[in-house]
Amino acid sequence: MRTINTWINFNGNAEEAFTFYKSVFGGEFSRIIRFGDLASDEFQVAENEAKKIMQIALPLGKYSALIGNDVPEFMGRVNENENRSKIVVNAESREEADLLFNGLSAGGDVEGPIDQGPWGTYAGMFRDKYGIEWIVEFDPNYVAQA
Incomplete structure (x- = not known):
């Protein structure tokens, strides 16, 4: 397996969240597609959904990306504070x-x-201002496989 990329669902604030993530990680978005960009006779998009994000991607290093989207209103709301995935x-x-x-x-x-953990890594855990859960870790013994 070459990579695993994380995809996060938002309730209309994906662009705001990803602009924040970009301010921390740096880099440039490799993709921004809005629902309105895909509108056609076969794929109707409500006016209030047209500017929402269908897909946004922020590369993180050589092989990974953080990906997200806004969930259209007709699909219901996602509970960002209960995703319990990190x-x-x-x-x-x-x-x-x-x-x-x-x-x-x-x-x-x-x-x-963030502090030295009992298992030998330097790590911390938090829920960001958008309700997404993260663990940031440094393991001096970890060697990434290319």
Whole structure:
């Protein structure tokens, strides 16, 4: 397996959230598709849904991307505060782990402050201001496979 990419659903604020994530991770969006971009006779899009995000992607490193979308209203609301899945970011250094943890957790709720963990990694856990759960970790013994 080459990669696993994380896809997050939002209730109309995907672009805002991804602009925030971009401010922390850096880089540029590789894709922004709005529902209105796909509108046709076969695929009707309500006016209030046209500017919402159908897909947005932010590359994270060489092989990974953070991907998201807005859930159209006709599909119901997603409960962002109850997804109980976590996005795990493996940093390349303690310094990078601190930068990512502090940046992404700004305005959110820290569940476990970043610190040396009992299993030998430097890690912290939080829910960001959009309700998405994250773990940021640095493991000096972890060697990424290309």
